[in-house]
Amino acid sequence: MSAPLTLEHELLANGRTRIAGIDEAGRGAWAGPVVASAVILPVQDDTLASQLAGVTDSKKLSAKKRDQLFDVIHTVATSIGVGIIPATQIDQLGILNATKVAMAAAVEQLDPMPDHLLIDAVNLRQHSNIAQDYFNFGDSRSLSIAAASIIAKVTRDRMLIDLEIDFPGYGFPKHKGYGTKQHQAALSTLGPCREHRFSYRPVALCNQTHLFRETA
Numbered sequence: 001m002s003a004p005l006t007l008e009h010e011l012l013a014n015g016r017t018r019i020a021g022i023d024e025a026g027r028g029a030w031a032g033p034v035v036a037s038a039v040i041l042p043v044q045d046d047t048l049a050s051q052l053a054g055v056t057d058s059k060k061l062s063a064k065k066r067d068q069l070f071d072v073i074h075t076v077a078t079s080i081g082v083g084i085i086p087a088t089q090i091d092q093l094g095i096l097n098a099t100k101v102a103m104a105a106a107v108e109q110l111d112p113m114p115d116h117l118l119i120d121a122v123n124l125r126q127h128s129n130i131a132q133d134y135f136n137f138g139d140s141r142s143l144s145i146a147a148a149s150i151i152a153k154v155t156r157d158r159m160l161i162d163l164e165i166d167f168p169g170y171g172f173p174k175h176k177g178y179g180t181k182q183h184q185a186a187l188s189t190l191g192p193c194r195e196h197r198f199s200y201r202p203v204a205l206c207n208q209t210h211l212f213r214e215t216a
Contacts, residue, residue: 002143016131035153037149070154087198103119118142
């Protein structure tokens with residue numbers, strides 16, 4: 001079942017025409033960046049819901065389905081922005097602030113600029129003067145936010161899969177940097193690499209004798 005367009009249609013009725021949905025991926029991971037996406041959809045198009053059938057919270061979708069919808073969203077969307085904050089900056093800023101910076105960066109990439117933001121669970125008022133609303137479980141309440149969640153998730157997953165080239169043995173393609181038993185075991189054996197978030201307790205507590213491990 002797709003996320004609804006109710007929020008977008010309410011904003012349209014109040015004169016908003018460029019509505020951006022915003023979401024992030026990777027906030028709870030132990031490694032890799034936090035990635036945010038902002039997506040403006042042509043919400044005035046009566047066929048939009050059918051074009052984006054199946055677009056909902058990315059966590060409810062299989063990887064194959066997310067990949068398919070990623071391509072569809074890129075075809076249908078008016079504009080898409082992506083903000084990426086690496087692990088080193090997450091350690092400096094803290095994950096909430098890093099998430100906000102990533103979201104603000106994604107918004108800045110949009111063309112045209114939005115006149116309203118619909119955000120999943122994060123208040124961006126200190127980072128943007130654009131009118132905005134934020135909602136818990138926004139990716140299930142707004143098609144625009146759901147589309148952003150898919151763009152952010154697929155973009156980040158592909159980045160984590162690529163980490164296997166430089167950092168084999170951690171299992172990044174499988175767990176995508178999240179705290180699984182496989183990831184914990186790899187940390188205990190190898191120590192953290194430079195893509196890990198050292199401010200996160202599970203990483204900070206592990207054996208760091210292999211700090212910044214590189215391939216030979």
